[in-house]
Amino acid sequence: MSDKLLFTPGPLTTSATVKQAMLRDLGSRDLEFMQVVREVRAGLVQVADASPDEYTAVIQQGSGTFGVESVLTTAVPPDGKLLVAANGAYGQRMAQMARVARVPLEVLTFPEEGPVDPQAIARALAADPGITQVAVVHCETTTGLFNPVAEIARVCAAGGPREALPSGGRSEAEPPQRPRQLIVDAMSSFGAVPLPVGALGLDYVVSSANKCIEGVPGFSFAVCKKSALAKTKGWARSLSLDLHAQWRGLEETGQFRFTPPTHALLAFHRALAELAAEGGVEGRAARYRRNREICLAAMRKLGIQEFLAPELQGWIITSFRYPPHPRFDFPRLYETLSARGYVLYPGKVSNADCFRIGHIGRIDAAQTEGMVRAMEEVLREMGVIA
Numbered sequence: 001m002s003d004k005l006l007f008t009p010g011p012l013t014t015s016a017t018v019k020q021a022m023l024r025d026l027g028s029r030d031l032e033f034m035q036v037v038r039e040v041r042a043g044l045v046q047v048a049d050a051s052p053d054e055y056t057a058v059i060q061q062g063s064g065t066f067g068v069e070s071v072l073t074t075a076v077p078p079d080g081k082l083l084v085a086a087n088g089a090y091g092q093r094m095a096q097m098a099r100v101a102r103v104p105l106e107v108l109t110f111p112e113e114g115p116v117d118p119q120a121i122a123r124a125l126a127a128d129p130g131i132t133q134v135a136v137v138h139c140e141t142t143t144g145l146f147n148p149v150a151e152i153a154r155v156c157a158a159g160g161p162r163e164a165l166p167s168g169g170r171s172e173a174e175p176p177q178r179p180r181q182l183i184v185d186a187m188s189s190f191g192a193v194p195l196p197v198g199a200l201g202l203d204y205v206v207s208s209a210n211k212c213i214e215g216v217p218g219f220s221f222a223v224c225k226k227s228a229l230a231k232t233k234g235w236a237r238s239l240s241l242d243l244h245a246q247w248r249g250l251e252e253t254g255q256f257r258f259t260p261p262t263h264a265l266l267a268f269h270r271a272l273a274e275l276a277a278e279g280g281v282e283g284r285a286a287r288y289r290r291n292r293e294i295c296l297a298a299m300r301k302l303g304i305q306e307f308l309a310p311e312l313q314g315w316i317i318t319s320f321r322y323p324p325h326p327r328f329d330f331p332r333l334y335e336t337l338s339a340r341g342y343v344l345y346p347g348k349v350s351n352a353d354c355f356r357i358g359h360i361g362r363i364d365a366a367q368t369e370g371m372v373r374a375m376e377e378v379l380r381e382m383g384v385i386a
């Protein structure tokens with residue numbers, strides 16, 4: 001019997017060949033395993049569209065959250081301050097990480113139905129010269145919206161006034177600008193939404209094994225600007241999540257500091273090859289966009305409304321509002337569709353009842369059509385549509 005198809009934000013449906021690649025037991029010091037790690041790290045810099053001279057990929061055990069936490073708690077200097085621009089649950093989670101680690105923090109909160117505003121970030125940077133890093137989510141998986149990372153990168157590069165000049169100083173002169181670093185949670189977009197990390201000069205871009213690269217859960221990774229990461233020695237607020245130490249370990253010994261997720265890395269190595277075979281980021285984006293088109297067209301026909309305005313909608317995941325019908329029952333829809341082999345995902349929008357359908361993972365157009373047909377049947381049985 002085949003597994004259910006996962007129309008979720010992860011873990012996702014993976015190919016049989018990715019799963020088969022895990023059926024090995026390699027030791028952590030095995031030369032073959034160390035070669036896999038080297039190739040995976042190099043492959044990630046390539047997917048990020050960055051130069052291996054300027055960028056490196058650091059793998060971190062644990063789910064995506066561990067990777068973001070590793071970056072946030074290592075990259076911000078002891079006397080630094082983080083600005084989080086949030087328009088959903090994953091942005092708010094970054095703010096929470098900073099609070100837990102007692103990293104000085106400012107949060108700009110935007111409505112979930114719209115993008116983060118780069119000009120508001122520019123104003124916050126101008127107002128507070130103490131801010132050293134900005135963090136933002138690329139695809140906010142709460143809604144499926146893509147935030148304008150390129151514009152935010154320009155704002156961060158332009159910086160803001162350095163320090164307030166002492167009175168009697170050159171007060172009429174333009175204050176010197178200081179660039180701020182940008183940390184991007186690209187968890188649900190990396191590998192399926194083009195993001196030219198090198199050209200944009202992004203400092204840290206984080207994602208995980210079980211999202212759009214279509215590997216299995218077990219680790220996250222950060223594509224890091226070497227010149228930024230090299231300065232962070234001793235800044236980590238945690239031993240296991242010390243990104244700099246993890247990097248130095250991988251560089252100097254080729255090994256992880258603590259038990260590596262060997263099976264997940266074997267699967268991921270294969271998943272990267274399958275991404276390349278599909279035409280890289282563009283090829284994968286094309287399949288996901290097609291899944292989304294089929295899903296959206298069918299849902300609109302059924303009268304189910306999307307949460308976001310169409311022009312803001314990305315192709316990773318879509319949030320749909322509960323149909324305002326007294327017989328609509330999401331737990332029942334979920335259970336009935338799941339019994340038919342299709343797994344949906346609950347909503348996370350804070351001010352509206354929504355559920356989500358993912359378009360990512362090893363799922364194609366025919367399988368998406370199967371899901372929306374089943375959805376129509378279930379909604380009819382429920383009495384929500386005629």
Ligand SMILES: *Cc1c(COP(=O)(O)O)cnc(C)c1O
Pocket residue numbers: 009010063064065066090137139140141185186187188208
């Ligand atoms: C999936 C996801 C995460 C990480 O979630 P984990 O459950 O820790 O893997 C973080 N940010 C975004 C935007 C995500 O989609």
